[in-house]
Amino acid sequence: MPPGGGGPMKDCEYSQISTHSSSPMESPHKKKKIAARRKWEVFPGRNKFFCNGRIMMARQTGVFYLTLVLILVTSGLFFAFDCPYLAVKITPAIPVVGGILFFFVMGTLLRTSFSDPGVLPRATPDEAADLERQIDIANGTSSGGYRPPPRTKEVIINGQTVKLKYCFTCKIFRPPRASHCSLCDNCVERFDHHCPWVGNCVGKRNYRFFYMFILSLSFLTVFIFAFVITHVILRSQQTGFLNALKDSPASVLEAVVCFFSVWSIVGLSGFHTYLISSNQTTNEDIKGSWSNKRGKENYNPYSYGNIFTNCCVALCGPISPSLIDRRGYVQPDTPQPAAPSNGMAAYGATQSQSDMKKLSNKLLHRLKFKISASHEVSLLAVLRLAHISRDGFAKCDQDQCIQSTKFVLQAAATPLLQSEPSLTSDELHLPGKPGLGTPCASLTLGQPTPPSSMPNLTTEAGLTDILPLKEEHVGHQFLTPEEAPSPPRLLAGSPLAHSRTMHVLGLASQDSLHEDSVRGLVKLSSV
Amino acid sequence: MATEVHNLQELRRSASLATKVFVQRDYSDGTICQFQTKFPPELDSRIERQLFEETVKTLNSFYAEAEKIGGSSYLEGCLACATAYFIFLCMETHYEKVLKKISRYIQEQNEKIFAPRGLLLTDPVERGMRVIEISIYEDRCSSGSSSSGSSGSGSSSGGGGGAGAR
Numbered sequence: 001m002p003p004g005g006g007g008p009m010k011d012c013e014y015s016q017i018s019t020h021s022s023s024p025m026e027s028p029h030k031k032k033k034i035a036a037r038r039k040w041e042v043f044p045g046r047n048k049f050f051c052n053g054r055i056m057m058a059r060q061t062g063v064f065y066l067t068l069v070l071i072l073v074t075s076g077l078f079f080a081f082d083c084p085y086l087a088v089k090i091t092p093a094i095p096v097v098g099g100i101l102f103f104f105v106m107g108t109l110l111r112t113s114f115s116d117p118g119v120l121p122r123a124t125p126d127e128a129a130d131l132e133r134q135i136d137i138a139n140g141t142s143s144g145g146y147r148p149p150p151r152t153k154e155v156i157i158n159g160q161t162v163k164l165k166y167c168f169t170c171k172i173f174r175p176p177r178a179s180h181c182s183l184c185d186n187c188v189e190r191f192d193h194h195c196p197w198v199g200n201c202v203g204k205r206n207y208r209f210f211y212m213f214i215l216s217l218s219f220l221t222v223f224i225f226a227f228v229i230t231h232v233i234l235r236s237q238q239t240g241f242l243n244a245l246k247d248s249p250a251s252v253l254e255a256v257v258c259f260f261s262v263w264s265i266v267g268l269s270g271f272h273t274y275l276i277s278s279n280q281t282t283n284e285d286i287k288g289s290w291s292n293k294r295g296k297e298n299y300n301p302y303s304y305g306n307i308f309t310n311c312c313v314a315l316c317g318p319i320s321p322s323l324i325d326r327r328g329y330v331q332p333d334t335p336q337p338a339a340p341s342n343g344m345a346a347y348g349a350t351q352s353q354s355d356m357k358k359l360s361n362k363l364l365h366r367l368k369f370k371i372s373a374s375h376e377v378s379l380l381a382v383l384r385l386a387h388i389s390r391d392g393f394a395k396c397d398q399d400q401c402i403q404s405t406k407f408v409l410q411a412a413a414t415p416l417l418q419s420e421p422s423l424t425s426d427e428l429h430l431p432g433k434p435g436l437g438t439p440c441a442s443l444t445l446g447q448p449t450p451p452s453s454m455p456n457l458t459t460e461a462g463l464t465d466i467l468p469l470k471e472e473h474v475g476h477q478f479l480t481p482e483e484a485p486s487p488p489r490l491l492a493g494s495p496l497a498h499s500r501t502m503h504v505l506g507l508a509s510q511d512s513l514h515e516d517s518v519r520g521l522v523k524l525s526s527v
Numbered sequence: 528m529a530t531e532v533h534n535l536q537e538l539r540r541s542a543s544l545a546t547k548v549f550v551q552r553d554y555s556d557g558t559i560c561q562f563q564t565k566f567p568p569e570l571d572s573r574i575e576r577q578l579f580e581e582t583v584k585t586l587n588s589f590y591a592e593a594e595k596i597g598g599s600s601y602l603e604g605c606l607a608c609a610t611a612y613f614i615f616l617c618m619e620t621h622y623e624k625v626l627k628k629i630s631r632y633i634q635e636q637n638e639k640i641f642a643p644r645g646l647l648l649t650d651p652v653e654r655g656m657r658v659i660e661i662s663i664y665e666d667r668c669s670s671g672s673s674s675s676g677s678s679g680s681g682s683s684s685g686g687g688g689g690a691g692a693r
Contacts, residue, residue: 107611121655126547155554164554172657173551176558190558212608302557313596316604318622320594323655 040326044122045186053326055114057199058184064113064199071109071217074257075102078224081250082231089234094227101220108213109198116322117203118189120170120178128171135166158301177302179283193282202282205322208315211272218266225258276314277307543665550583550659560590562651562659573663574644582636582648583659586629593625626652 040053048057057064075098083095123131135151151166153173164173167180170187174180179191181201190204202210228251235244245252275285279302284290290300304310548570553563564583566576603621607614630650637648641661649660 104611111612120657123657124654127549127654127658127660130547130549157554157557162554175552176554312601316601316608317596318594318600318604319620321620321623321626323652 037330038326039324039328039330042330043324043326045119046184047119047186049326056116056326057113058194058196058201060183060196061199063196067109067197070257070261071102071105074224074254075220077250077254078228081248082228082254085231085235085248086227090230098220098223098227101216101223104216105213105220108209108216112195112202112206112209112213113198113200115200115206115209116324116326117191117201118205118320119184119201119203119322119324120172120175120187120189121324122169123171131166131171131173160299160301162301177281177284190281191283205319211269211276211315214265214269214272218262218269221258221262221265224254225262228254228258277310279303279310279314545663545665548661548663550661552657559594560651560656561587567661569663570646570661573646574641578640582640585632586651586659589625589629589632593622 038053040049040056043049046059048059048061049055050057078098079095079102083098086094151173153164153166155162155164155176157176162176164176166173167187169180169185172187174187175189177190178187180187181191181194183194184201186201188201188203190207192202192207192210194201195210198210198213200206231248232241232244232251232255235247238244239247272282275282278300280290280300284300288294290298292298304313546569548567550562550565550567553561555561562583564580564587566579570579600621630652633648633650641648645664647662647664649662651657651659654660
């Protein structure tokens, strides 16, 4: 079960906060650590990142693996069972051409799935506020308590009136042809569609790879189908039809897979060829934005007039670089897309608010299985404070308030049951995303030493310093029960360190948890 | 003028950020990257209209050059496709080259024109190509920091009473 997308990323942030001191002096130290994080770790959309931000995919990748398996298995069977016969009987060019097609298909598939489709980064708080002001001036209203009608701007492009819509999640006016993908929770430029088969959105930056993928896949499918049929026919001329099928059972499987795929894939290629030649996106075609049925005056303002130019531009035009800078480092003073202020609270929850909502729901749930009276008291108090804090954000230093609330919620949410804690040192950034369990993700987390026995010393020493922190890790795991056990176990220290800390924790855990909650409550109440 | 030029670090240290102005994208020519040349009213007292418009127009021309569709871009696209896009491990795309040019230009403009007036341009690429962000600074210290085009410390917080520094 691969770990989820943006959720655990945010949860992993909590592990940075130490329960040792809840004083504000922790924040500059904390900020130094946060400054060392890469931007993909704090990305607000629902995407998964691998290889330290180099690879970017959507959250649900199950169907992508199915696509991979289908292609690999079918091609593998073809090369293993049909090609030897065909190479001898007809020509050795068959496996060669098949091989070239196969590599092209895999290359374009991986390129489509792993690249940034053209995600538009969310507006910084200053920009969002400025836009709000301008919209209010345009509407002639002050920020009201009710949600005003959807905001649109009209623009004339090439003689056609195009409506630009305001995106409430990203807080921007979407450029023409951009659309917000609800699955990935991002605005994507020149949004075509979200393709579950490639596990990613198809947008401006990866449309040509997608097109080449389906085109080459249709050639490959037709190729394999044709030669499998040829193979069976040639064999049955020698030994009879049923015997031929018995001799090469793989061919039957391949023929079935190819037969069912051919219709959809060839059809899709044809459809996208039409879209490219008329310079439309799937989105526009489905909505009929530029069709003649809407009106005689309706035409596509983006088309270059002739098919050849449209095709050239779509396939060979310049590729714009990724705007989200996944591997850059987060600067402490860089404006991050922040939680909305009170005035904009009506216009959609942000990630941090929805996270807190999730946490408080989990707390409420846990109340049903309360372990002790004191635990219950802390939970109740924390919940109440959390609700209060949410409204009070605008009045105080937002970031600190959010952090304190998070840490208190988390400390209170830590279960007292002995689930395996994940052993990490302070330096480790948990949000490594090795959903595929790839070594590159865990090794590139900035951990200088490999998971050998040496780091056990450091983790031990680190562990004694961060004993209470372990509760957070435990809590962190518990908070996301649907995930697989956390990857840092790959880098875990020795079992000795593990048991030692568990022993130290064991008896005192209840009291220290209680202590932490109380400390947190005191701090929050003084805010 | 050289002695009075604020360098950017000095500006950030000695000045406090007053407000930010955003120049939005201009979509009237389609999806190509272009910014509106309309002069924001907040900059009225800070910089000459013509200088500002010239900067924006130059930026627009850079972006047009980056996104230009013609022989060289087709060649680059075909070459890249033929090498399965591995060629981008060795060289950077034309677009990226132009973006580097743009950031050098913006830095130059900041040093020469905008910083002396207490303004700072942010590269649009850092804002997702949505806006040109112009930060307006006010000088906290009044000594030796006034230069001809800015209203200096006169417009510090507390209402515009002190604008008579000019």
